[in-house]
Amino acid sequence: MRFAIVPLLLLALSGCGVFAPSYRDQSVTIASNANFDPARYAGRWYEVARYPNPFQAGCAGAIAEYQLRPGADIAIRNTCLDETGTPTEDISGRATIVGPGRLSVRLSGVPVAAPYWVLWVDEGYRTAVIGQPDGRAGWILNREPVIPADRLAAAREVLAFNGYDLSRLQASGAMAAR
Numbered sequence: 001m002r003f004a005i006v007p008l009l010l011l012a013l014s015g016c017g018v019f020a021p022s023y024r025d026q027s028v029t030i031a032s033n034a035n036f037d038p039a040r041y042a043g044r045w046y047e048v049a050r051y052p053n054p055f056q057a058g059c060a061g062a063i064a065e066y067q068l069r070p071g072a073d074i075a076i077r078n079t080c081l082d083e084t085g086t087p088t089e090d091i092s093g094r095a096t097i098v099g100p101g102r103l104s105v106r107l108s109g110v111p112v113a114a115p116y117w118v119l120w121v122d123e124g125y126r127t128a129v130i131g132q133p134d135g136r137a138g139w140i141l142n143r144e145p146v147i148p149a150d151r152l153a154a155a156r157e158v159l160a161f162n163g164y165d166l167s168r169l170q171a172s173g174a175m176a177a178r
Contacts (some may be wrong), residue, residue: 023051024135028163032101032117040125041118042068045141047172048152051164053137061172063084064141072097076105085145119160127151127160138164 006021009094025031047062056062067075074097079090093107101118120129127147131138140147140155160166 019050021053022135023138023165023168024131025163025165026135030117030131030133030135030162031119032099034100034121036101036118036121037125038056038068038097040073041064041121041128042074045128045143046145047139047143048142048147048167049140049155049171051136051138051168052170056080058082058088058156063087066095069094072104076107119162120155122151127155129155131159131162131164135164138169140169 016121030111043066044064045064047064050056061081063079063081065077065079069075070146073097076093076095077090078092079087082088090099091107091109093105095103095105095116096113098104103116105116106113115133117131117133118128118147119131121127126143128141129138130141138159140152140159142151156166156169159169
């Protein structure tokens with residue numbers, strides 16, 4: 001299988017039932033960010049934490065790049081990083097905005113679209129929390145490789161509020177090494 005990175009490939013494949021783990025108590029209501037601004041979200045994000053998944057097995061971290069396109073479309077490029085922070089592989093695709101803070105993601109070579117919810121972004125659009133309603137995926141993203149402690153704490157609180165099990169959240173090794 002071609003190694004493909006997440007956050008978004010995991011979302012697409014998990015929608016097909018490719019794997020079963022859920023990191024979220026689904027009895028807890030999950031909410032996307034009603035004030036999500038796609039233009040401010042565009043740009044480069046560094047993965048600083050994620051829930052374990054088989055599609056990132058070879059990645060110590062990842063970089064996600066989003067480019068706003070005309071209409072309700074966002075171009076996506078995700079790059080896998082090894083333990084030294086060196087890019088090893090990438091995958092591209094597009095996301096369609098389907099609601100406030102809710103995207104439908106389709107990646108090259110993946111036959112289905114998957115839900116990608118922006119659960120929270122700080123006021124300066126420096127830190128974001130991303131999740132999937134079924135809890136099979138979740139990430140903390142930051143504009144810089146190293147996240148300040150206060151924003152990391154806030155991001156973790158958002159995951160917990162949305163029912164995610166914080167004990168299973170893993171720091172991204174490539175980002176911690178920088």
